[in-house]
Amino acid sequence: MKSVHILLVEDNPGDILLTTEALEERKLVNKISVVRNGKEALDFLFQEHQYKGETPPDLILLDINIPLLSGHEVLQRIKTDERTKEIPVIILTTSSAERDIHLAYKNHANCFITKPVDIDDFMKAIFNIEDFWIQLVRLPSDTPQ
Amino acid sequence: MNSSLKITLIYLAVGIAWIFVSDRAALLIFSDDQVKLIQFQTFKGLLYVGLTALLLFTLIRGYYRTIRKKVEELEEVNKKLQESNKELEQFAYVASHDLQEPLRMVSSFLTQLERKYREQLDEKAHQYIYYAVDGSKRMQQMISDLLQLSRSGLKEEFKEEVDLNTLIDEFYELRKEQLDAVNAKFVYDHLPVIQTFKSPLKQIIHNLLDNALKYSKEHVPPRIEILVTEKDTHWEFAIQDNGIGIKSDYFEKIFVIFQRLHNKEIYGGSGLGLAIVKKNVAALNGKIWLKSKPDKGSTFYFTIKK
Numbered sequence: 001m002k003s004v005h006i007l008l009v010e011d012n013p014g015d016i017l018l019t020t021e022a023l024e025e026r027k028l029v030n031k032i033s034v035v036r037n038g039k040e041a042l043d044f045l046f047q048e049h050q051y052k053g054e055t056p057p058d059l060i061l062l063d064i065n066i067p068l069l070s071g072h073e074v075l076q077r078i079k080t081d082e083r084t085k086e087i088p089v090i091i092l093t094t095s096s097a098e099r100d101i102h103l104a105y106k107n108h109a110n111c112f113i114t115k116p117v118d119i120d121d122f123m124k125a126i127f128n129i130e131d132f133w134i135q136l137v138r139l140p141s142d143t144p145q
Numbered sequence: 146m147n148s149s150l151k152i153t154l155i156y157l158a159v160g161i162a163w164i165f166v167s168d169r170a171a172l173l174i175f176s177d178d179q180v181k182l183i184q185f186q187t188f189k190g191l192l193y194v195g196l197t198a199l200l201l202f203t204l205i206r207g208y209y210r211t212i213r214k215k216v217e218e219l220e221e222v223n224k225k226l227q228e229s230n231k232e233l234e235q236f237a238y239v240a241s242h243d244l245q246e247p248l249r250m251v252s253s254f255l256t257q258l259e260r261k262y263r264e265q266l267d268e269k270a271h272q273y274i275y276y277a278v279d280g281s282k283r284m285q286q287m288i289s290d291l292l293q294l295s296r297s298g299l300k301e302e303f304k305e306e307v308d309l310n311t312l313i314d315e316f317y318e319l320r321k322e323q324l325d326a327v328n329a330k331f332v333y334d335h336l337p338v339i340q341t342f343k344s345p346l347k348q349i350i351h352n353l354l355d356n357a358l359k360y361s362k363e364h365v366p367p368r369i370e371i372l373v374t375e376k377d378t379h380w381e382f383a384i385q386d387n388g389i390g391i392k393s394d395y396f397e398k399i400f401v402i403f404q405r406l407h408n409k410e411i412y413g414g415s416g417l418g419l420a421i422v423k424k425n426v427a428a429l430n431g432k433i434w435l436k437s438k439p440d441k442g443s444t445f446y447f448t449i450k451k
Contacts, residue, residue: 012246012250014253014254018253018254018257094242094245094246094249095242115249117249117285119253119256120256
């Protein structure tokens with residue numbers, strides 16, 4: 001089985017717990033790294049400061065309303081940097097605002113998901129992400145250059 | 146007497162009196178010199194015209210100044226109103242959006258608690274969780290209805306062609322499971338395509354259909370008839386159901402925000418549906434009314450301006 005490393009960028013501790021629990025339930029993901037704001041997300045991805053020597057993730061789950069740098073700013077940095085632009089970014093947010101959706105796709109988000117309010121639907125959404133992005137899709141990270 | 150008539154009459158009275166009196170006086174003074182008399186009359190006429198012109202000028206200027214001031218005041222008030230309306234809508238949107246967040250945490254973790262610790266919890270604990278989850282779900286519904294209310298009455302920039310048949314089809318797609326479960330039936334002839342603002346009309350029709358469905362009689366398949374009639378200046382809609390009906394005492398009350406006629410356990414909902422409908426009908430320059438008898442069903446009528 002391929003090993004998959006997901007970076008979760010999320011500031012709400014409740015959502016972190018729910019998402020990581022849901023991701024662990026299916027045992028498709030080997031490693032989940034969590035960062036709580038936009039600055040840490042970039043530090044993690046570019047292996048700076050406390051994240052020196054971190055392995056880059058195969059997939060990024062990115063919230064929009066996060067401290068320091070917004071999800072949009074983080075996304076833009078990811079998608080304009082040669083080192084990170086290949087990594088698929090899934091926007092996972094409470095926002096359903098048209099503005100956020102358009103801006104995210106303009107910045108080359110790979111998909112945009114509004115967090116379902118209902119817990120069962122939320123779990124289903126996470127499972128769907130796993131089914132699609134881990135089982136169905138071929139990721140750049142497991143394809144030799 | 147209104148002031149414009151008063152001013153005109155005073156003007157006439159003064160003018161006529163002045164003509165007669167001054168003519169008599171002139172005749173007395175210049176009785177034997179016709180040239181002088183004519184010169185005097187010419188001077189008198191010029192003076193009179195000059196004075197009235199001055200009077201007219203002052204009156205009109207004063208009048209326009211007042212109007213302009215009023216218009217400016219109104220524009221100012223209007224601007225402030227628009228701003229505060231916008232702020233209010235923004236506030237309602239942000240508030241309801243941000244209110245959802247903690248509520249989602251409450252219901253999510255209670256559900257997780259129930260799911261993961263099912264075996265360790267006794268009957269009572271499950272009941273507590275049920276009521277807590279139910280409460281937060283109802284609050285979620287209320288918030289999302291409030292959000293809809295805050296956005297309702299907003300029109301698109303332009304009218305567009307709206308196919309009413311499509312509007313009903315969209316509702317059918319949205320509520321398919323629910324409709325099939327109770328064997329609901331829509332009755333309507335081919336409905337017209339009309340020029341209007343789509344989103345308020347859609348909210349009106351969907352909310353009324355939701356109500357017709359919700360307040361149906363137990364064990365009787367809902368039958369909802371939709372009728373659209375073209376009038377000179379407006380379209381008239383009628384949505385008739387075979388549901389539980391409403392006592393005429395409550396006809397006014399049902400349009401009031403948060404007003405409910407039933408216990409939440411029997412008929413759910415936040416009591417905002419018809420308030421949303423009413424606001425949208427007003428935005429389309431129409432009226433709404435109903436005919437209903439308990440146990441016989443209700444017909445909701447509304448108009449929208451062409």
